[in-house]
Amino acid sequence: MLTIKNLYSTIDSKQILRGLNLEVKPGEVHAIMGPNGSGKSTLASVLAGREEYEVTDGEIAFNGKNLLELAPEDRAREGIFLAFQYPVEIPGVSNINFLKAALNEIRNYQGKEQISAKDFLKLVNEKSKLVELDGQLTNRSVNEGFSGGEKKRNEIFQMAMLEPKLAILDETDSGLDIDALRIVANGVNAMRSPERSFIVITHYQRLLDYIVPDFVHVLYKGRIVKSGSKELALDLEAKGYDWIKEEEVTQ
């Protein structure tokens, strides 16, 4: 599904990613952990196509296409979804209208017809239940006046509506209480399928109790320095990152 080879990226001419490699196959859940400033959010931004991040070397293939040649909106239409660490407020634009616009753009790209009002509302009803999102929230302006938890649940709701092939969750667990964490995780788990892959970026092992990953990677200084199974996350939780940093130094 996704193949990242030797990826180098800078922002404001500061080198962040330094030769990152990652292979994600359909249906897999990859957790990416790592100390602050290691490049986790940069990876998410580069995959989504944020302009400020310049890719200086390497390649990214997504379902056979060169991702780096695609505009951000086309990446989304190809099935890449980014759940934002800080979801953005758009005053005056209702969540529903926003999603309808997005969904129809994606359908249009895929050569499908515009969704009918009836089917759309049915979908909204069905998917909002996944994340226990109040009907009122779906009608309010995008993220405006939402609590931190509501914003994150709204991201997962959007993901459920848009049914991406690859979902990137950028610290979706940050700022969530236990209940909200469980709701968000349940939403994600309900979306897991043999065709859909996830990249879960997080600082804490806790989220991975709920969303159990197939692989855990440690990102450090812009590279994946260690990969393992879900137990690696437990090790990290217990020991911190210092032992990995030391390993790096000795190498």
Added chain:
Amino acid sequence: MAYEGDKILDSVTQKEYEFGFTTNIESDKAPAGLNEDIIRLISEKKREPSWMLEWRLEAFANWKKMTEPSWAHVHYPQPDFQSISYYSAPKSRPKLNSLDELDPEMRKTMNKLGISLEEQKRLSGVAVDFVMDSVSVATSFKGKLAELGIIFCSISEAIREHPELVRKYIGTVVPRTDNFYAALNSSVFTDGSFCYIPKGVRCPMELSTYFRINEGGTGQFERTLLIADEGSYVSYLEGCTAPMRDENQLHAAVVELIAHKDAEIKYSTVQNWYPGNDEGVGGVFNFVTKRGLCEGDRSKISWTQVETGSAITWKYPSCILKGDSSVGEFYSVAVTNKFQQADTGTKMTHIGKNTKSTIISKGISAGKSQNSYRGLVHINKSASHARNFSQCDSLLMTDTCGAHTFPYIEVNNKTACVEHEATTSKIGEDQIFYCLQRGIDMEKAISLIVNGYAKEVLNKLPMEFAVEAQKLLAVSLEGSVG
């Protein structure tokens, strides 16, 4: 809001009507320059009664003593008033054989606005074949209004056919001495609309200048007079979203509204005159005086405007709240792009007791434009328990444009309550990226964000107008970010 009349209007918009009507097209054009003889000529051509001529001449005498206002935050070369021709027959635009002959840029814009092919032909002057249908549609439209006793015609026709009404009201809200441009308009106006809604009548359809027959093109000096008698209601639409090109650089319109006891007037404008080219050359100077008088108790006047066109806009639709418990509203979206300059806002003058006014102004500036809100809330000594709420927001699309707010508040009664809120924000790259990441392209993203920002105002427009206005905002701001 599904008036039966809407269907008629809809069917009219889908068809061509303009070429099906016979107007008395005078082929002559007055020589350039402004003097009493020209005014006499205008009055004579319009077959006006002598009082109207006298009224014009007095206005002209006033105008000669006045100077152009210079307080607005706009800069432009002063028009040479003696080089303008003040009377010409309705313009007959060059006839095109098909839309292929139309300026491709113009056509692209019309397509983006979703204007039907037929409508495009009408607007651009392509010769059309079917006219009989639209004649009958428009006639039944007029017939319906006549049954209710509603008078809706050109101002020239009203001066001839309903002189008692025109004479009673003209200049009572915007006096001839009001300002330089109003005085000029009073001297030389040749086009415009007249509307009278009798007591207790609720006008069953949105009235629009757009559908008024016997009037060729929009005039340079338009005069509109609209009277809602006791307990009546009317919603009036002015302008259209299609790009309007006009060789007249100076436009100075006057609009007067009078609402009697318990009457309500809703006046909506979409203004999309030629804003000049990408270098800021050309474009219409739009100096408009619009004012409504809430004469009777519990009367209400509501102005809604979407301003996207013109090189210079100088316009302050205002309300005089004379009747007790009368209500004035002003909802505005003003977009400036490229080198456009807009100085627009409102004046709410509270005279009656318990009067209430609301001002919602949304400025959107892009390119190298300058966008100013200028508003006055005046509470008279007599206006006990008057209330005003003002909200003036500015949205900046670039680092090179300007947004300015000039609120004036004068309170002479201690029981009054006046609130003013203002915000300035820049369109967020984060917001745009968020939309892109959901599969929405840049153009649609800007449209969504801007329409969300202006929603409070757009919601006040009649339904079909609102849909067009949304598209218009997007088109006006195309390529303005990034």
